[in-house]
Amino acid sequence: MNSEFSFSTSYGKLRVPVYRVYATPLRDVMPIPESEFVRRENILFAYEIDVDVLGENFLPAYTHGDNSNVVATDSMKNFVLRQALEFEGSTLEEFLNALGRRFLFTYAQMERLRLSARELPFAQVIVPEQGVGIFVESHLLFKRSHNDYAVAMLSFERDQQGAPLLTDHRCGHVGMELFKVTGSSFSHFVRDQYTTLPERVDRPLFIFLDAYWKYQDSAALLASDHEYYVPAEQVRDLLQVVFHEFVSESIQHLVHEMGKRLLARFPQLAEVSFEAQNRTRDQIAVSSSDETVKVYSDPFSAYGVIRLTVSRQV
Ligand SMILES: O=c1[nH]c(=O)c2[nH]c(=O)[nH]c2[nH]1
Structure with a gap:
């Protein structure tokens, strides 16, 4: 190792697209007054996964061109895709948790790991049911939606025995554009x-909004009964209702106000955070006959x- 310098590195694979069909449906989430959302069918479970490996033991790859502790990022991509087939849970965070633990079990070379993911949102197409005038959601056909989407990040390291340990998490829903x-x-x-x-007592408020949340205890995030799971769809709906x-x-x-309502609605959360952009448009003209126009x-x-x-507060 070169003693003149100190190093901080990570390496991994970004944006591994995963389209798993027929994952286990998410059921039995607790309803909230602001949202109709109570289940996600997971017929199409589509996410983009980032893998980041952190630590020191692959430094010789940088300093001496020694790749003996380097897991090829191409293998990481294959690993993610294989694990998606094995996956038995029904949330993005459960998938990242299973993936992170499996990576550390499989590769002794990996000291620490950060996994991040973005939802690739698809909407069920509306089709007529047998008979007249009744329309239902197709269970076969989905259209890509370029709308707001869920994100998540989980970090892992090893305990003293070398077993995988979840050290940090952050869930989110990003890309909302609300006028x-x-x-x-x-x-x-x-x-x-x-x-x-100008001073405006009534303005047309257009915001871009990203929201993130952390649980008091990651056991509530990952429990397989999902009793305390906070679905991103419910957070999105709650934020919209507060804005309304x-x-x-x-x-x-x-x-x-959004932060207060989220922490009141979900006692299992420790922290919520927001990044809002002000995208308010400029007023150009007002109708002389009706000033709301x-x-x-x-x-x-x-x-x-x-x-x-x-x-x-703790
Ligand atoms: O809600 C707002 N907060 C600001 O701090 C600000 N500043 C500004 O020019 N417009 C707005 N709107």
Whole structure:
């Protein structure tokens, strides 16, 4: 090893696409008042997986060209795909947990591991049922949806006996783009020679929103009865309902309200966090006969960003 330098490295495979058909359905999740979501059929279980191996014992590959502790990233890709066939659970986090443990069992060369994933969302196509006028969701045909999607990250290391240990997790739902036409304000902010923004007691608020959450105990996240599992669909629906109902003074005010509602609804969560972008459009014209009728257009291309983490007091 070269003593002149210190090193920090990781390597792995990014964006391994996995399309597993007929995974075990997710059933028996607890309903919440803000959402219709109670089950996910998992007919098409589609995710993109990132594998990141961390540690020191593959440093000789960098320093001396010695690959003897290097698991080829091509093999990692094959491993992920094979495990997807074996997988018996029904959530993304259960899949990452099974995958992480199996990687560390299989490869003594891996000290630590971080697995991340993004949902590849597909929607069931609506088709007519036998008979007239009744439409149902197809159980065969799905269309790719370029909508918001679930994400997850699980980190593993080894305990003193070398057995895999889950050390960190983060769940999320990202890429929401929500436009509320009335019922939001932004006023009484600092005014000085740089201020051009008018005070608005009612503005059309368009936000891009990413939300993340952590459980108090990862056992609740991974329990096979899913009694305390928090589905990303319920989080998405709850955030939408808060935005619909709450007349905010700012995006800061809105994400705080969302955080409070999420922690109240899901006592099993320890922390929720948000990244919201302000994508509000500029008002161009107002109808002279009906002042609720307005036209907006794209604003200056820079946008505001508002971040918040809300943690439960311990
Ligand atoms: O909700 C908002 N928060 C801000 O901090 C801000 N700043 C701004 O120009 N518009 C807005 N809107």
